[in-house]
Amino acid sequence: xxxxxRVKICGVMHPEDAVEAVKAGADLIGINxxxxxxxxxxxxxxxxxCEAVEGMDVERVALFRNAQWDEIDxxxxxxxxxxxxxHGDETEEDVEAVDLxxxxxxxxxxxxxxxxxxxxxxxLDHPHHGGGQGQAWDWSEAEALIAQGYDVIIAGGLTxxxxxxxxxxxxxIPPWGVDVATGVEGPDYRKxxxxxxxxxxxxxxxxxEIEAAKESGGDQ
Numbered sequence: 290x291x292x293x294x295r296v297k298i299c300g301v302m303h304p305e306d307a308v309e310a311v312k313a314g315a316d317l318i319g320i321n322x323x324x325x326x327x328x329x330x331x332x333x334x335x336x337x338x339c340e341a342v343e344g345m346d347v348e349r350v351a352l353f354r355n356a357q358w359d360e361i362d363x364x365x366x367x368x369x370x371x372x373x374x375x376h377g378d379e380t381e382e383d384v385e386a387v388d389l390x391x392x393x394x395x396x397x398x399x400x401x402x403x404x405x406x407x408x409x410x411x412x413l414d415h416p417h418h419g420g421g422q423g424q425a426w427d428w429s430e431a432e433a434l435i436a437q438g439y440d441v442i443i444a445g446g447l448t449x450x451x452x453x454x455x456x457x458x459x460x461x462i463p464p465w466g467v468d469v470a471t472g473v474e475g476p477d478y479r480k481x482x483x484x485x486x487x488x489x490x491x492x493x494x495x496x497x498e499i500e501a502a503k504e505s506g507g508d509q
Contacts, residue, residue, distance in 0.1 A: 292493050294456065295466035297350070297442060298473065298485060300328035304341035306480040313482060314489035316466070317348040319374060322356065322364060328470070328478055335368045343369070350374050350392065358386065365389075374412065381405055392442065398430040403439055410465055415445040425451070429458040440465040448472035449487035453495040463499065467492060 298310040299319030310318050320335050321328040330338070339349050348371040353361055355377035365373075365387075374392040375384055384391050384406055393409040395402040403411055411434070415426045425446025434441055443455055447469045456463065473484040 292496050294463050294492055294496060295442075296489050296492055297466055297468040298470070298480060298488075299350075299352070299444075299468055300326075300470040300474075300478065301338055301480060302328055302330055302334070302478055303480075304337045307338045307342050308345075309482040310480060310485055311342055311345045311347045313485035314493070315347060315485065317350050317372070318342065319350045319352050319468070319470075320368075320370075321352045322360075323352060323354040323376065332364055332367055335364070339369050348372050352376055355379065361387065375409075376412075381407075384409055394444075397426060398434050398441075400434065400437075403434055410440045410442060412442040412444050412468060427458075428455040429460075431464065432458070432460040432462075435459055435462050435464055442466040442468050444468035446472070447488075449484055449491050452488060453491045453498075456492065456495045456499070461499070461503070463496065 295316040296314060297317040297319060298315040300321050301307045301310060301318045307318050320330060320338055323329055349369065350372045351364060351370045352374045370389065372390045372392060373387050374394065376394040384393055385408060391409040392412050393406040394412040394414050396414065398413055413431050428443050431441055431443055441464045443459065443464050447455060447467055449472065452467055469488055473480055473488050475481040
């Protein structure tokens with residue numbers, strides 16, 4: 290990990306894109322198994338993606354929505370993942386049934402939902418639109434959850450152009466991470482290497498700016 294805030298590039302569909310994401314500085318890559326999603330991949334493609342970054346400094350995350358345990362278990366037996374992300378109506382029991390660390394997506398900064406999944410990192414997506422649609426929202430609403438000690442990932446409509454503002458909006462305590470899919474894509478859902486690099490650079494630049502402001506304030 291190259292900074293305080295982890296960068297997750299989600300919806301990776303090609304081995305080459307996964308390698309470029311890691312070269313750009315991504316800390317996590319997300320691979321989508323959600324039926325109906327334009328970024329969904331099959332097990333064979335997922336295995337090729339994960340093998341392409343084997344030994345590289347990145348976490349591989351499998352994304353499911355309301356999947357049956359047999360499906361999840363079958364994929365985990367065949368494809369090497371370090372973390373699981375749940376993006377549906379899974380219960381706390383469903384999430385805790387897996388042995389790997391988990392990310393649970395919730396709608397916006399919902400405190401009741403946050404309390405439901407105490408063992409997971411919380412991915413805060415758009416309050417009304419589903420994941421992967423690139424819809425921005427008021428990211429400053431996440432500040433309260435972060436202040437309460439929750440590990441959160443900011444998502445929904447992030448781009449290289451606005452991720453710095455999103456980090457500023459959540460206050461002095463940085464989120465656990467940020468998540469992007471649409472914001473770094475070109476045609477056919479391919480990840481654009483230049484936009485991925487720009488996204489990571491924007492995150493690191495804002496981190497440095499926030500840290501410098503803290504140090505400056507402490508010297509006064």
